[in-house]
Amino acid sequence: MRHRYSILLFPLHVFFDFACLNASFVGAYWLKFDTLDAIAQPPYQLLWVAFNVCWAVIVAITQPYIFPRQLFKAGPLLGKLLYLVVLHAAVISLFWVFVQGVYFSRGQLLYTYLLFVLSGGLFRIGGLLFLQEYRARGYNSRRFIVVGYGKLAHTITRFYEVHPEMGFRFQGYFDWYTADNEAQLAGSYNDIVDFVKREQIDCVYCCLPYVDNTQLKQLVDKSEILDIQVKLLVDFRGFLTKGASVEYHDFLPVLNLSTQEIDNFRVAFLKRCFDVSFSLLVLLLGSPIFLLVAAITRFSSKGPIFYAQERVGHRGHPFMIYKFRSMYVDAEKAGPSLSQGSADNRITPWGRFMRQTRIDELPQFFNVLRGDMSVVGPRPERQYFIDKITEVAPEYTNLLKVKPGITSIGQVRFGYAASVDEMVQRLRFDLLYPDRRSLLLDLWIIAQTLRVMVQGRGR
Template sequence: MVRQSQKFLSQLYALSDFFCIQLVFLFSWWLKFDSGFIPFDHTLPFNRYVLWSSIYGVIAIFISYFMNFYTPKRKKRFSYELFTIVQVHLISLMFLLSFLFVFKELDVSRSYLLLFLINNILFVSFYRYILKTTLKRYRQKGYNKQYVLIVGAGSLGKKFYDNLALHPELGYEVVGFLDDYQSVHEHSSKNYKPILGKVDELEYFLGKDLVDEVIIALPLYAHEKYPQIINACEKAGVKTLIIPDFYGYLPSKPFFDNFAGIPLINVRDIPLDEFRNRFFKRAFDLLFASIAIILISPVLILVAIGIKWTSPGPIIFKQERVGLNRRNFMMYKFRSMRVQTEADSDTQWTVENDPRKTKFGSFLRKTSLDELPQFFNVLFGHMSVVGPRPERPFFVEQFKGEIPKYMVKHHIRPGITGWAQSNGLRGDTSIEDRIKLDIFYIENWSFLFDIKIIFRTIINGFVNKNAY
């Protein structure tokens, strides 16, 4: 049943947000007008700022309700909340500026408004993160639980049960299973919750036990039972979720489209298919690569001198790689090997103690300094700062027949670093594991995800024991 306390918790969230906004107002006022850190001219009296801060708080709460920000979010990651917080406060500021214009409040400090906006985003994000982390810890200890009934005790239902057990921080507990074809779990060494009865008895168990959500985990041939199950759940006020029997073919975040009035599941919805996402990612790539090239230019010069000093041949090594939409491009690296034929470099895998490497080249590979020229690939549009690592055509042809979904990585631009690399999958590591993480990145891309990967790459360091 739906918890009556949820409405109270939503109101508590709203009150906490309003209180936090007013604290931010006091801090921003002190920082701007009383601290002496920032010079200021004539402005409105304090009580006028109090009034407009209160109005801003009410606007922010209203927009938060409108954007469903106070609904339960235990299943969502914090990045979702952070993105929503930024949206809420940007929109709230736009409304506040409109009110200031209508009521002719011309003496409001613009720099104060900017400070107020930034502090609101930072403070609210911080306290929401602390709150989310605290709630996860309480749920792991058994508090604030939600109870789940699984309809279907076959492989699909048990798979869901196993996955749910891996995430105690979500605070879900399975009360049992319903199944028409077995009364006890057969051939299983795991301690599953019991099979309570048959599917037709769902209404009885919903009235008897405390159940918050019903998970339908039935095979495709049992789809005629869905109307009966959904009707029973809606009658009892219980949420219903369906696990499609073909979920293994779906992305981690399925996208529902509409065609000719019929809902369709998009098997491979990619956030970067949207123009605005591609635009922001490309703009970030250009800005980041330009700044990086300027900052590392002394390193580029020193590495170039080192290569020329220690071995004959060109400084830059160009190699054909497969990129966006399976189009080939020339990727740039600092040369770390002795000059060799194109056939050898394109078809041979680098191994430990490879005799083709120069001594200085071994250092470049271990420290990833050989990858730095790829920032120019980013400027030219061949690559992105973050994305799946590109591979040579010879190995792409080999892997696409051996590794499921290998070619999905070419739906977006390849990157200098990626989710797989920031998790330590670089050099001589599993291609299958890399592809899984690459696909997760492609399906779950966000600007904050890119920032996280860049920070992880920097924090984890560039030295790679698997880079030969």
């Protein structure tokens, strides 16, 4: 019989948390009093019992140990641990007041929770790394099929190929046979039930708009008997990259295709004033540098001084971005391609220096004055690469809530990206910006950018 969750994970998690909690209580008592002689005697005997009973009740109520594999990551695990610890501490505080436990040591209580967070966190990280490696080697895997053959079907299979640590193993595509898909399918709709039983399939992904709705309903009706999970995939990427959003009316999801985000007026007004003032200052004071860079660019290699390219900006609106040309002419005649850093032979010697010091970005201050960009914001990308990124990381669309910028957290911490995978890595930094933007954060990012420019560490 198949199980959607590994049978041993729940009892092991419970056992180790109780072990960590009790070890932390004992360790904290020893740290505070340098002895364990009276720990099992009143009054600490009562507190020790209360610790365990309280933890058991919280675990029974919140059921914190069931995580879907897609959320079985360090962030959710540690976040849930901290939530449980705070909740436990609040209940113990009420118990303390109720029994008027003036004889209990606050230091011992603090040490207990610090030790518990440390030991519980290490246990979770260690268990996570072990399970990821274990599943990546092919053990403890879940088998899935995809119903409804099309581009979206390939997206979900590629996702699990990129993330073998989740332990999902693809078993085939299913759809009605056509001349175009016959060679790609493991069977038609008529073969799904027998295939699920024979191959012990755990999960069925159904892709809209390719899936046959009548067949989908029949599959959902049989899911409980077949002991499978049926999940529906809807391709929102073409809409979400243009700034749309998903709203929930109770349990009903509604896709808003004409969303107009209401920005915080004060932040937006101050940011625009700063952008215009700072850009004018840079253009006026830096004009001799602009002329010098333009001259060197013109005479160091054949081609124009400036390079213009279409990028996608705020709410999905395209615009032309300007830079000092750092590559040879026709560098992308074979198609869209990302720079490979210092090893890229399309970059001119002078262009390599400009990229290291970021001075090739200076003409973008004209984009800022025009309102296409901001001084600070996530780097704008081409639609071609946005489509590639959102296949792996749909959360990229959150960056379209704000204007793109000349510099960003991702540019400072990561730099130029040489592949879609690196773009996704840089995305993790840039996603911090939209919800935290402020004038102080912008000034900090600009200061870090100047440091990178002076040190020549841009890549």
